[in-house]
Amino acid sequence: MTRLGRFLAVWGNGQHGRLGHGTESSEVFPRIVQALAGSRVAHVAAGGAHTTVATEDGCLWTFGLNNNGQLGCLKDTPYAVAPVEVILPDSIKAVAAGESHTLALSSSGEVWAAGSNVDGQLGLGSAFGAKNAEFRLVRALQGVRVAAIAAGNQHSLALSDEGKVFAWGHGQFGALGLGTGKLRWEAFPDQVAALAAVKVSSIAAGAFHSGAVDEEGSAWMWGNGSSWQLGTGANVHECLPQQVRGLRHVSQLCLGFSHSMSIGKHGDVYTWGTDENGSLGQGFNWPTAPSRIPEPVKLRLQSGAAGWKHSAGVTSDGRLITWGWGGAVGSGGFLSPGADLGAGQLGHGDDSDQYDPKQVQRLQISRVRYRDLRQSVGGAPWHALQVACARNHTAAVVEADISPAELQ
Numbered sequence: 001m002t003r004l005g006r007f008l009a010v011w012g013n014g015q016h017g018r019l020g021h022g023t024e025s026s027e028v029f030p031r032i033v034q035a036l037a038g039s040r041v042a043h044v045a046a047g048g049a050h051t052t053v054a055t056e057d058g059c060l061w062t063f064g065l066n067n068n069g070q071l072g073c074l075k076d077t078p079y080a081v082a083p084v085e086v087i088l089p090d091s092i093k094a095v096a097a098g099e100s101h102t103l104a105l106s107s108s109g110e111v112w113a114a115g116s117n118v119d120g121q122l123g124l125g126s127a128f129g130a131k132n133a134e135f136r137l138v139r140a141l142q143g144v145r146v147a148a149i150a151a152g153n154q155h156s157l158a159l160s161d162e163g164k165v166f167a168w169g170h171g172q173f174g175a176l177g178l179g180t181g182k183l184r185w186e187a188f189p190d191q192v193a194a195l196a197a198v199k200v201s202s203i204a205a206g207a208f209h210s211g212a213v214d215e216e217g218s219a220w221m222w223g224n225g226s227s228w229q230l231g232t233g234a235n236v237h238e239c240l241p242q243q244v245r246g247l248r249h250v251s252q253l254c255l256g257f258s259h260s261m262s263i264g265k266h267g268d269v270y271t272w273g274t275d276e277n278g279s280l281g282q283g284f285n286w287p288t289a290p291s292r293i294p295e296p297v298k299l300r301l302q303s304g305a306a307g308w309k310h311s312a313g314v315t316s317d318g319r320l321i322t323w324g325w326g327g328a329v330g331s332g333g334f335l336s337p338g339a340d341l342g343a344g345q346l347g348h349g350d351d352s353d354q355y356d357p358k359q360v361q362r363l364q365i366s367r368v369r370y371r372d373l374r375q376s377v378g379g380a381p382w383h384a385l386q387v388a389c390a391r392n393h394t395a396a397v398v399e400a401d402i403s404p405a406e407l408q
Contacts (some may be wrong), residue, residue, distance in 0.1 A: 006041050006056070006397060007033070007397070008041045009031060009033070009363060010396075011393065012392050016078075017065075017082065018049050020051060020081070020082055022034075022035070029348075029370065031364035032402075035083045039059065040055060042054050044388050046390035046395045047064070047070065047151070048390065050062060050066070050102070051388075051390075058090075058091020059091075059092070060086040065078075070097075071102070071133075090110065093107050097151055097390070098151035098155075098156070100131075101115030103149045104149075105148070109144075109145035110137060111137075113135065114136070119169050119185045120168055121155055123141070123156060124139075125140075145161045146160055148203055149203075150203045155169030155176060157203045157210060162199075166191050167210065168188060173223050174237050175205075175224065179239050192212075195214075201215050203253075204252070204255045206255030207256070208223055209230060210255070211255055212253070217248055219243070219250045222241045225237050227273050230260070231260060231272045232245075232293075234292075247262055249265045250264055251265045256389070258273050263303065267301055269301050269304075272291040273291065278324050278353050278354055279306075279324040281311060281324070281355070283355055285355075299321065299357045300316070306389055307392075309325035310323065318380065318383025322348070323358060326343065326345070326348075326353045326354060345390075346358070348361075349362065371402075382400035
């Protein structure tokens with residue numbers, strides 16, 4: 001049996017090279033990053049205008065905007081249009097990306113950070129200045145074996161293998177969950193004491209709000225609640241974690257700018273918060289109204305992600321589903337692949353908004369070749385394993401049987 005390749009596909013706004021295709025052109029279909037086609041991609045994260053990748057052999061790659069050193073290399077280069085390898089002393093197994101900072105989790109459970117530190121989001125202390133163009137070890141977490149990381153716009157989260165949550169960075173709106181006394185910023189990781197009584201199994205960071213799921217499947221959220229994105233039924237900020245009533249058996253939270261999504265252990269999906277451009281996937285409603293509490297979506301997912309105003313998910317059989325804001329242009333007209341108009345992050349071939357979840361059909365292998373699910377015979381020609389959403393670009397780890405010749 002042929003071992004399928006694991007590739008990185010990126011699409012949407014291509015400005016500053018955040019798609020990694022060697023140019024600043026945009027893409028309206030998922031397109032494989034040829035520079036990483038020889039590596040088996042394990043994990044991807046999408047930030048404000050940059051992307052970071054971990055491969056199965058533990059290598060770390062970054063590309064896109066580098067104005068705050070968020071690529072962790074190329075100190076005097078404003079952006080990189082193709083992936084650049086970052087050399088660290090340990091192998092990397094997971095990544096997270098904020099607006100202008102990047103986190104990397106090593107196989108030994110240590111956290112490395114690069115980029116903007118203006119609000120302490122790197123966890124290095126205020127002495128390390130406004131930006132760091134090289135990855136530095138977050139020494140304040142030494143002694144804690146970290147199992148997962150997450151990055152918001154200007155704050156960061158870490159989850160220990162014992163189920164404890166740590167937060168640092170910008171504390172405005174209560175995004176750190178440390179109480180009313182920690183509303184400005186924290187330059188070093190601080191344990192979220194309000195969650196000490198539960199064992200947390202997963203964490204998530206939105207732009208200015210945060211979330212956690214405990215081992216019982218209960219969801220906890222805190223931070224910016226001005227658009228009902230906390231799911232508590234009120235549009236208020238919360239400085240301490242609040243349990244989201246009505247959600248049970250949750251496995252993952254996906255947090256965007258002002259909308260949120262939960263995925264249950266059996267695939268059930270709920271969304272809440274603002275419904276701008278269809279970001280909740282609950283169908284077209286006019287006038288647009290937010291969902292103040294979690295509302296079910298007619299969809300079943302295994303994993304997902306939320307961006308600024310769009311969302312995406314992967315089903316148990318590898319189908320890639322997207323919905324919400326279609327792009328910066330918003331006209332709904334077809335854009336030829338590579339059109340530099342900053343649109344297409346849903347991957348459906350245009351820049352129109354999508355109010356209902358819709359399956360992505362095409363995978364661009366190269367500029368002239370693609371795999372289309374509508375034309376498949378027998379097994380699916382490709383399927384997704386993981387997806388990440390940013391402000392206006394999307395990335396996914398996909399698996400497919402593709403020969404080197406087809407990538408040319």
